Amino acid sequence: MLGVKNLHKSFGSNQVLKGIDFEINKGEVIAIIGSSGSGKTTLLRCMAFLEQANDGIFIFDDLSKDIRSISKKEIKEIRMKMGFVFQNFNLFRNMTALQNVMEGLTVARKMPAEKARQKSLEMLKKVGMLDRANYYPDQLSGGQQQRVAIARALATDPEVILFDEPTSALDPELTGEVLEVMVKLAREGTTMVVVTHEMEFARNVADKVIFMENGVVVEEGSAEEVLSDPKQEATRRFLKRILRKEEEE
Ligand SMILES: Nc1ncnc2c1ncn2[C@@H]1O[C@H](COP(=O)(O)OP(=O)(O)OP(=O)(O)O)[C@@H](O)[C@H]1O
Ligand SMILES: [Mg+2]
Incomplete structure (x- = not known):
């Protein structure tokens, strides 16, 4: 593969x-x-x-x-x-958890916003971060930020x-x-x-x-x-x- x-x-x-x-x-x-x-x-x-x-x-x-x-x-x-998850999370500071996850779908893959939103919420749920969807990275712990980064990697259905x-x-x-x-x-x-x-x-x-x-x-x-x-x-x-x-x- x-x-x-x-x-x-x-x-x-x-x-x-x-x-x-x-x-x-x-x-x-x-x-x-x-x-x-x-x-x-x-x-x-x-x-x-x-x-x-x-x-x-x-x-x-x-x-x-x-x-x-x-x-x-x-x-x-x-x-x-491919999906990537790095040591230092690399989330955009000026975007919420949800926006961070959506970004790769709406920008690189041109997915319609509403569809991207649904998919992103689903991924945040998967990593146990649904209740923090509207938080900014600075309002999250390191572990939570990393789980958002994982949700972001998952959202694009990488191989x-x-x-x-x-x-x-x-x-x-x-x-x-x-x-x-x-x-x-x-x-x-x-x-x-x-x-x-x-x-x-x-x-x-x-x-x-x-x-x-x-x-x-x-x-x-x-x-x-x-x-x-x-x-x-x-x-x-x-x-x-x-x-x-x-x-x-
Ligand atoms: N951009 C770079 N420019 C110059 N040298 C680099 C660069 N990136 C890595 N190196 C060198 O390559 C070698 C391997 O680094 P690498 O980061 O791949 O190691 P690592 O196994 O990931 O280490 P760690 O467990 O500390 O993360 C090191 O000697 C490092 O100095
Ligand atoms: Mg290394």
Whole structure:
């Protein structure tokens, strides 16, 4: 459904992605884990064309070609079929929750306002935010803002949603409400790529876990394989460090 082969990305002389192979199928949830600076965000950004990769094959449904040869028009079409949820919510401050969710429908997709409104309210309901539809982002908690951002991503019926550490900017007591929504989506069969440090979530929800280090995929497999019985020393080291951090909290 969505994938890359031998993806390379450098910033100047800094080689950040060194030949990544990645593939997600319809209905799957894939968790990407790895230390800070390993290239997780860059991978997501390259797959979303927010960053121009240097080399590699890009795959989306029937399309499979050199990532550098994909036209602006193709990029636009592909991006219309993707949803994004970032660390810092990225809601428009001057718009209500409802307006934020409607925006992607009325502007990019030219959906009539009333239809967009109904669809948006439905999505806000899904993430438990219907009663806050007319609130502005500043009047919402971080967890609530992130749930609005998820509703916004869902509203366009994307084929896949890319999440980049959706809970890492949240106070610990607010991560639960966001993860709960994500677990629900996963159970409903939503195709999701999730960069996360939430090992519990990865273990319970991910069909596959990918561990990245220094711009390469070091290990991948089922959540059970990677998180409970890692083969690589680097994976073991990373998990030990994360576990220690969780205990400290
Ligand atoms: N726009 C940019 N310009 C220059 N270098 C960048 C840019 N974005 C990322 N990098 C570099 O790429 C490397 C990987 O960064 P990236 O954000 O992909 O890591 P990450 O795995 O998402 O880390 P974290 O867990 O901290 O979010 C880092 O060395 C970073 O400095
Ligand atoms: Mg990142």
